[in-house]
Structure formats: structure tokens, C-alpha cells
Amino acid sequence: MRKLPLVLTAAGLAAAAPAVATAADLTVSVELPRISSASYHRPYVAVWIEKPDQTTAQTLAVWYQQTRNNEGDGKDWLKDLRTWWRKGGRAMTMPADGVSGPTKAPGRHSVTVPAARLRALPAGQYNIVVEAARELGGREVVRVPFRWGGANTGAGTGSTELGAVRVAVTR
């Protein structure tokens, strides 16, 4: 039991060492609220980095139905993530490596983006945008400001389709 903190510290150092060399990681935590509904479907969710002029720097995650069912292909409803679709989704090809994944159940989910994937992102002020759209439900967009280029955190919250959204930039 006593050894545990030491192990943790060692692990922390091991993780920190490469981080210093390769700069920061970005972690976005997204809470999908449990919604009481007779016909609940997991929401489609997109997470992206937005520049101050509201154009998209990079899409980090898109969670959508990966398969075709008798109602159609999961990609047919990507347009319902209206803001993301217009701001960049429609220019992407899905599925996208390291970005797309299946829909998630209610609860807290996190997206960690290693700095290597954000090499092209100049230091500066940005927003993390999280958009959720649910079949027979609503749509909500939450923006959380953060700074790229040093450790900092940000938080925001939705009121209908999204819960807490937290952003952490670690060095």
C-alpha cells in the first residue's frame, strides 16, 4: 500500500518526460446527460477546435452510428450536427482515423489528443466546441475557451443535450 504513491510518481515522471519534449496534450471531457425518454437514442457528438473567427482549426472527435441499418447509413445523419457539418464536417471523409468512433452512452467521456496531432496548431486562444444532436431529441453546442501553448484549463456546461465540458492543456 505504501508503495503505491511511489509507483504513481514514477508513472507520472515517465509520462511527464516525453511531454516536455513534445509539448502539450489536449484533453476534452464531455458529459452526456442521462435523459429520460421513451425513445432514447445516443446522441451524435462532434468535438472540434475553433479559431477566434469561428472557423474550424481541427476536428478532434465525431461519434456517430458506424453501421447501416434498415433506416439508412449512419453517415446520413451527420448533417444533423449542423454547426460542425457546416464548419468543416462536410469537407471531411468519414470514417476518419483517430477522429470518428461509435456513439457513446450517457456518462463522462474524454478525448485526449496528443500534441503530435496538433503540430500545425499555432499557439494562441481557441475554443473547444462540443455539439450534440439526438434523434427525437434536441441539439446543443457548448463552447469552452482555452489557450494553446501552455498549461491551462477551461470549463463550460450545457443545459439540455450536454453536461459539463472540461478542457485541459497539460505540459
Added chain:
Amino acid sequence: MKKTLAFLSLAAVLAAPLSAQAHRAWLAPTSTVLSGNDAWVGFDAGMSNGVFIPDHAAMRLAGLTITAPDGSTAQAENVSQAKYRSSFDLHLSQPGTYRVANVGSGFMASYKQGGEQKRWRGAEAEFAAAIPADATEVQATRTDSRTETFVTLGEPTDLKTVGKGLELAPVTHPNDLAVGEAATFKLLKDGQPAADVEVTIARGGIRYRNNPEEITVKTGADGAFSVTWPEAGLYWLGASVRTAGVNGQPGSNASWNGALEVLP
């Protein structure tokens, strides 16, 4: 009284090919922004006072022209004409923007023969032979009408202008419209900027509100006009340009009606 009647009948003659002016012509898509490998969109077309409300007359789809993103002609499917609306489906099988238009052109003339006001409609080539030798006060008019909308699968693509009649040349893409944002378009007549033309902008759903909330804007010298969308919805836009005939040349009457969707 006689004068008024004469004026009214003349007005009726002038307005006849443009029943769209009294009743608005509209071609309404079931969706405009689509994702996926392919998609289907349905369309209703009619003429009525309340835009997109089929309660007056179906639109004849004789001039239906669908241009696919690659410039090829796409075919409408499941075409039908009901009492108050015509309908058809379009299978979007390639990514990009489709132009869906019902286009008509014609030729008409009014003249006097023996003191009696008469009118004629037909093909321009038959015009000279069709007008009696003793006709006076002959006034001929070329008519062009275009009722259209746009739908996009995936990423919007550029639209080629047509160069005939009155048409909308996008500055802002017609499938990239969002509430609260400004959009700019140009009106062209026979490919040239149509300056100082009034454009009427009416949002659908008038049955469920009392205020028509119409917007009127005028095109500038370059044919451009801008609108900041006050609400999401399907909007009807309409404009027409009349040119009087001079020196025996026919006048022209060109109209354009469009349906554009603004998303929240």
C-alpha cells in the same frame, strides 16, 4: 369606366404569363443539406399566395431541368401532379450541389384589330405570320421564367450560371445559409447584372403567424443584394424585370423565383 376597363384588360394581358406575380411560384425541397454516400430529396411545386402552401394550383413541370454537380442532367423520379401541387423525387448520387429548376420561355403579343384588343401567345418564330396585316399597336414580349432551388450532398460546389433569363448567381452559397448571418447574391439578366431590381423575400409558414414578415431589398449596380436572415426556415425569393420593346423590337419579361433554406 371604359378607360379603367381597358387599362385593367391590358394589365391582365401583361400579367398573364406571370401568374406567378399574383400567385407566387415555388419549388420547395424536403431538405437542402445532406450527408452520406447518397440521399433522396422530394420536391413540391405549386403556385399560391402563401409560399409553400399548396392551396391554389399545381405547377406544370414541363421545363424541369436538374443539373448535377458534374454538369450532367439528372432525372426526376416519381413525378406526379396533384390538384394543388406537383411532386417529384431526386436521387442524389454524387457529392456536390444540384440545381433544380423549372424553366419556361415564351413569346406573347398584344395588338388592336378593328378597334378590338387582341392577344396572341406562341413561339417567337411564328409571331410574324400570326399577327394580322391590319393589326395596330403591336406590342410583343419575350417571357422567361425560372423557378428553382438548390440541394447539396456533402460539400457545396460552385454553380455555373445559365446566362438566359433572370437568375441568381451565388456569392454566398445557397446551401450555406444560417440564421443571423448575412448572405449575398447577384441577380443576372441574360448573364448581365440586373441593377435596381426589387427582390421580395418571404419566409414560409405564413399560415401559423399573422405578420407576413416580408423583406424587400434592391439590387445594386452590380446586381448584388444582401439579406441577413432573421429566422431559420424555408424562404421564397422572387424578382422580375420588364423591359419595354423599342423600335419594333420585342420587350422582355423575365422572372426568377427561388427557395432557399436557412438553418438554425
